[in-house]
Amino acid sequence: MKLVHDWLGPIELPDSARRIVSLAPNATETLFALGLGERVVGRSAFCYRPAATLGLPVLSSYTRVRWELLRSLEPDLVLVSTGVQRGLLEELRQGGAPVFPVPLPQSPYGILENIVLLGELLGVGERASRLCAELAEQYSRLAGILPPLRVYFEFDLGGPISVGRGSYVGEALRHLGLVNVFADHPQSYFPPDLGAVPSLHPDLVIYEPKPHRARSWERAAALMASRGWNYPLVVNGGDELAHYGPLFFSYLEQLERQIERLGL
Structure with a gap:
């Protein structure tokens, strides 16, 4: 090819x-x-x-x-x-x-484009198109499903990393209806100024730990307490939104359900 x-x-x-x-x-x-x-x-x-x-x-x-x-x-x-x-x-x-x-x-639409790209590269374009149609429908059902809560999002990538403009995670949060407190930051992925986070008035913290960590919620809660933060906290299963394969959309659904259960 x-x-x-x-x-x-x-x-x-x-x-x-x-x-x-x-x-x-x-x-x-x-x-x-x-x-x-x-x-x-x-x-x-x-x-x-x-x-x-x-x-x-x-x-x-x-x-x-x-x-x-x-x-x-x-x-x-x-x-x-x-x-x-x-x-x-x-x-x-x-x-x-x-x-x-x-x-x-x-x-997230770029994730779908990558699926089509690999499908065409490997001679299974029709199969890739069908998968993308299913994932696009799954994603569309999440549009605006949550209230406009102000969210601070953090990956543990050997240290705190947050997301700003031009990141697929930031766009996914916006698609859900959430407001990323660093939405205007002129860098897609960056080490955040943790001292500045309280001044941005988050309603919620979403934390993604490293994968395969025991008691991840308790560890994350202790980390937030060490910063003097007392915000509602959602902790996902680890390494879920950081990797952008087809499962991203299912992990996003799971995140939406976790936030809904908080009743904010």
């Missing part, structure tokens, strides 16, 4: 790759959702959804790759994302790997 990539320029990839190494969790999740899991021969340490991925060889962290193992798998396609994997993309490209970067979405 010949195509022109915004970053890489003209590239040529197999018409329907059969041995895929996916080093981006969103891409790995999409491949399985499209019924292409049998083509995936390797993954990153962060690709653990769905559970079927766990038996695959681990070739990389998010930014480093095990070249000897990668070459031994003889992939005809290596998938990465843009954003923080840009350095890895360049390393793979210079090393001669058949690499394709999946764009970082600017809104």
Whole structure:
């Protein structure tokens, strides 16, 4: 398949790759959702959804790759994302790997675009279109479903990270009807000034911990108390909105239900 990539320029990839190494969790999740899991021969340490991925060889962290193992798998396609994997993309490209970067979405609709992109790249465009139609309907049902609560959102990514303009998470919060207190911040993802948060008068804190943490709500509540904050708190299951595969829309539904139960 010949195509022109915004970053890489003209590239040529197999018409329907059969041995895929996916080093981006969103891409790995999409491949399985499209019924292409049998083509995936390797993954990153962060690709653990769905559970079927766990038996695959681990070739990389998010930014480093095990070249000897990668070459031994003889992939005809290596998938990465843009954003923080840009350095890895360049390393793979210079090393001669058949690499394709999946764009970082600017809104949840960009997640759907990526599904179509991968579907076309792998010869299952019709299947991808059907999946996108289902996910778009799921997303549309959430439009304006919550009151305009002022929300401070935080990822635990080795430290607090919040979202501003141009982030798909910020746009998803707006779609639900919420008001991101950093909606006007001129950076998509950034370490927030925690001291400034109370002056923004949030009605609610949404916290996304690292995955697989025991007693995550209690840990998050203790963290908020250490900051002197006493806002209503929602804690999701960890690493849910940070990765933008097809499950993003189900995680957003779960978040909406958690907020509804607070009765704010």
